[in-house]
Amino acid sequence: MGKAWEYRNNLLYLEDVALDEVAERVGTPCYVYSSQAILSRYEAYDRSFGEVPHRICYAVKANSNLSVLGLLAKVGAGFDIVSGGELFRALRAGANPASIVFSGVGKTREEIEYALESGIHAFHCESEPELALIESLAARLNKQARVALRVNPDVDASTHPYISTGLKEHKFGIDIGEVEGVYDRARSLRHVRLEGVSCHIGSQLLNVDPLLESMDRMLALVERLRAAGLPIQSLDLGGGVGVPYQPGDPEPSIEEFIEKISQKAKGRNLMLMVEPGRSLVAEAGVLLSRVLYRKRNGAKDFIIVDAAMNDLIRPSLYQAHHEIIPVRRDERRGAVVADVVGPVCESGDFLARNRHLANVLPGDLVAICTAGAYGFVLSSNYNSRPRAAEVLVAGAQYKIARQRESYEDLIRGEQ
Numbered sequence: 480m481g482k483a484w485e486y487r488n489n490l491l492y493l494e495d496v497a498l499d500e501v502a503e504r505v506g507t508p509c510y511v512y513s514s515q516a517i518l519s520r521y522e523a524y525d526r527s528f529g530e531v532p533h534r535i536c537y538a539v540k541a542n543s544n545l546s547v548l549g550l551l552a553k554v555g556a557g558f559d560i561v562s563g564g565e566l567f568r569a570l571r572a573g574a575n576p577a578s579i580v581f582s583g584v585g586k587t588r589e590e591i592e593y594a595l596e597s598g599i600h601a602f603h604c605e606s607e608p609e610l611a612l613i614e615s616l617a618a619r620l621n622k623q624a625r626v627a628l629r630v631n632p633d634v635d636a637s638t639h640p641y642i643s644t645g646l647k648e649h650k651f652g653i654d655i656g657e658v659e660g661v662y663d664r665a666r667s668l669r670h671v672r673l674e675g676v677s678c679h680i681g682s683q684l685l686n687v688d689p690l691l692e693s694m695d696r697m698l699a700l701v702e703r704l705r706a707a708g709l710p711i712q713s714l715d716l717g718g719g720v721g722v723p724y725q726p727g728d729p730e731p732s733i734e735e736f737i738e739k740i741s742q743k744a745k746g747r748n749l750m751l752m753v754e755p756g757r758s759l760v761a762e763a764g765v766l767l768s769r770v771l772y773r774k775r776n777g778a779k780d781f782i783i784v785d786a787a788m789n790d791l792i793r794p795s796l797y798q799a800h801h802e803i804i805p806v807r808r809d810e811r812r813g814a815v816v817a818d819v820v821g822p823v824c825e826s827g828d829f830l831a832r833n834r835h836l837a838n839v840l841p842g843d844l845v846a847i848c849t850a851g852a853y854g855f856v857l858s859s860n861y862n863s864r865p866r867a868a869e870v871l872v873a874g875a876q877y878k879i880a881r882q883r884e885s886y887e888d889l890i891r892g893e894q
């Protein structure tokens with residue numbers, strides 16, 4: 480689908496908004512997202528299902544800003560949540576509770592009650608003890624809980640080990656070899672309706688073959704469960720495709736992936752669900768930062784910027800690559816090889832290492848690209864750094880979607 484940012488006369492834009500203006504007005508570091516980019520990706524998912532009954536549940540954890548959620552709620556997206564806090568956010572943003580699915584391996588009693596009382600669509604349940612807890616809480620509230628068991632299909636997603644989730648050795652889901660027994664034993668539960676199956680084998684998959692393989696295993700499971708008399712109505716395949724972070728990365732097509740899975744689901748009387756997070760928002764956003772200093776230690780060049788690992792932890796946590804480009808491009812400046820680092824007191828605080836990039840100087844603005852997913856949501860106050868502002872662009876307009884935190888915000892609730 481291409482990136483959301485582009486140069487016009489050597490100045491970086493998101494839609495029709497020049498990013499130097501945002502940085503001047505809002506300050507740095509600052510996340511900026513394009514609503515058009517998010518919506519066009521959502522529409523690509525939606526359109527590609529064709530006639531196949533489907534539901535797209537945006538994975539809130541990728542970017543849970545209220546304005547982003549509101550944008551998606553307005554066009555009819557469902558939501559995949561993994562905590563009570565995410566449920567609160569989704570409802571605040573105007574989500575239809577009946578469009579929400581609740582995933583996660585460690586739901587608490589309070590979270591389950593909150594979800595039951597809110598009338599969410601379904602729980603994606605990850606163990607028998609969780610199933611028993613849902614049954615007892617639903618009984619007490621006199622409700623019926625719709626449940627899909629999360630199956631671990633034992634497929635290798637071939638992605639970073641921290642975001643690979645579909646192998647037997649992982650904590651997620653119920654082993655595909657054991658799940659039929661769980662469905663069978665759950666027939667006696669009076670307040671749980673086991674209507675679906677779900678899985679999620681990992682994130683940032685640049686090759687969709689493991690997803691298709693996982694779907695084949697899940698379809699075979701659906702047939703076996705139905706043959707055993709269980710009224711399975713939906714299959715949830717989990718997260719969406721990966722996104723290219725650096726030049727040369729493959730660019731999985733949302734359309735091709737959805738067309739392939741829709742083809743497999745055709746004529747099976749099955750509601751097909753997906754829970755894309757990253758692929759809706761990653762390429763819609765950048766993190767703006769200002770260069771503070773340049774320095775050289777021995778043979779190494781450092782570009783010290785005002786964004787740090789507390790703002791964007793992906794490079795430190797996953798050795799992730801984010802392109803870093805100047806907001807104002809000037810070819811005459813040339814290029815350097817440098818580490819781009821933040822002010823945090825950790826050697827692990829880097830945004831790029833040994834990176835060939837534009838020769839930016841103190842005072843210059845840079846954009847850290849493809850930062851719309853797992854960016855702000857993973858940020859922290861480490862080193863007592865107030866968290867960054869977030870901005871949402873629409874056409875030539877932009878609004879502050881989240882104010883920069885103040886020092887007072889830092890100590891709220893402390894004494």
Ligand SMILES: *Cc1c(COP(=O)(O)O)cnc(C)c1O
Pocket residue numbers: 538540541559582583679681682683717718719720754755756757758
């Ligand atoms: C993280 C997660 C997703 C979203 O994955 P993306 O790769 O961001 O699309 C979807 N479903 C579940 C259960 C998840 O844990």
